[in-house]
Amino acid sequence: MFVAAVYRGFITFASMTQQEKPLILICNDDGITAPGIKATVEVMSSFGQVVVVAPDSPQSGMGHAITINKPLRMIKNNQFGDEIESYQCSGTPADCVKLAVDKVLHRKPDLLVSGINHGSNSSINVIYSGTMSAAMEGAIEGIPSLGFSLLDFSWDADFSAAKVYMKIIIRNVFHHGMPKATLLSVNIPNVSEDEIKGIKVCRQARAKWVEEFDHRQDPHGRDYFWLTGKFTNMDKGEDTDEWALDNNYVSLVPVQFDLTAHHAIQPLNSWDFS
C-alpha cells in the first residue's frame, strides 16, 4: 500500500514505487454531475487510482456543515464510466469525505482533491466554501488535500487552463510532499491558458461580503429574503490571492485548520478574571 509519510514537517510520498498507484479521493460541492469534477477526474486519473464520493445535489455555501440530525444516503453510480469507482451522497462535502474514508475506502486515501469548483474560493470565501470544507476535512484527517476553483460560475466553463495548472501543482505535491497540518487552496483566473502568467503563492486577502438582502413578498403576502451581497476587498497587498487573480496569476494559498489567534493570547492574559 502506498503510504504518505511525515518528514521534516512535510507529508511526503517517498514510499511510492513504480508498482504502487496512489489512491486519490475526489469530492466537490457543485454535485457529482458538475463539469468541474469531471475535469478533476480526467486529470487525476493520470496520477493514480481515483475514487469519487460527491454530493448528489449542489452544496455551494455549505461551509464546514456536517449532517448530525438525519441519516445519509450513498449510492454507487457510473457517472464517470466503468473504470472509475464513484458514489453520490445525500450529505455535505464534509460528510462525503467522512463517509468515503470510513465506508468506501476503509483507509485514508493518499491524496484528496476537491473541485474544480465553479466560482471563486479566494480570500474570505474559503470559510463559506463547500469545496474547501471537503479539503479541510481531508487535512484534519491527515490526508494531503487540495481544493481547486475556477473563477467562472457557468456550467459550460472552460476548464482547460485549470487542468494544466492542476497537473503542475499535483506534480509538486508528489515531489515535495505537503506542508504539515495545511491544505492548499488553488484559484484559477477566468482567462485563456496563454494569458495566465504563472502561479503565485499568496496569503488570503482581507475582504468580506457586504450583504444586501433582496426583500420580497410571496403570493400569500408573506415576506421572504434572498441573500445577495457585494464582495469588498479591503486589502491593498500585492501578496494576496485577490491581487494575484486580478493580475492573471493562479493563486495558491496554504490554509490551516488551527483557528487559534495565537497573537491574541498574551494580551488576553492581562484581563481581570476575578
Add this chain to the structure above:
Amino acid sequence: MFVAAVYRGFITFASMTQQEKPLILICNDDGITAPGIKATVEVMSSFGQVVVVAPDSPQSGMGHAITINKPLRMIKNNQFGDEIESYQCSGTPADCVKLAVDKVLHRKPDLLVSGINHGSNSSINVIYSGTMSAAMEGAIEGIPSLGFSLLDFSWDADFSAAKVYMKIIIRNVFHHGMPKATLLSVNIPNVSEDEIKGIKVCRQARAKWVEEFDHRQDPHGRDYFWLTGKFTNMDKGEDTDEWALDNNYVSLVPVQFDLTAHHAIQPLNSWDFS
C-alpha cells in the same frame, strides 16, 4: 450612537457614555427556543439593549453554511417577553447574523454574543459549530463577537455557572476591548460553580473526530448511514482548551478568520511551477 473604536489593534468601547446603552445582537445554533439562548438574554440584558435573531430550528453542525439557493423567512416573535425584540429565522446561524445587520438593526451592533450552546465547541469543534459560525460572521463584519458553550448537551442543562463566567468575560470585553480581527470562544465545564477553578486563556487543542458511521437498512431494504464518531485528543499540551476543561477551568480561545497558514508560504515558494 454607541460606537466601538479601534485603538492599538483593539476594538475599544471608549466612546460609551452613561446615557448610551450598547446594542447587543444575540444568536445561537440550537434554535430560538433553546434554554441556552434564554440564559444569554438574561445576562446580556444587564449590559445593554438586546436584540435576538436566531434560527427557528436546531442548526448544530452547520459550520459556516450560508443559504444561497433558497429564500429566507424571518418572523418577529415575543419568545423573551415584550421587553426584548426577537426574531426567528429559517436560515443558518451565519444567515441570522447577516440578516440581523442588514434588515433588523440597519447598522452593526456593538457586540454579538452567540449561545450559550448546549455542548462543547472546544478544539476542532469550532470548525463544525454553528454557534461559533455566528460569532465568526460577526467578527468578519467587524463586530466584537463571542461564542459561549456549556459542556452539557441536555435541554435541562444548568446554566448558572456559565452565566457567572459570561458576566466576568463580557465585563472585560467592555473594559479592554476586543483583539482586532479576533473572536472569542468560551467553553464552560459541566460542573458546579464552586468546582470551577477560574478562566484560562488557551489555544485550540490538536484533536479530531474519528468517524464510525452506523450503517442501517430502512424498511424498504435501502442503506442509510448515521454519523457517529469518537473525539480524539492528540495534544498533550497544558495550554490547550481540552486540558483546561478537563481540569475544571473555563477555556477562552481567541479565534481568527484569516485561515492562511503563513508558515507554509516560504517552503511553497521553493516549488517548481514551470
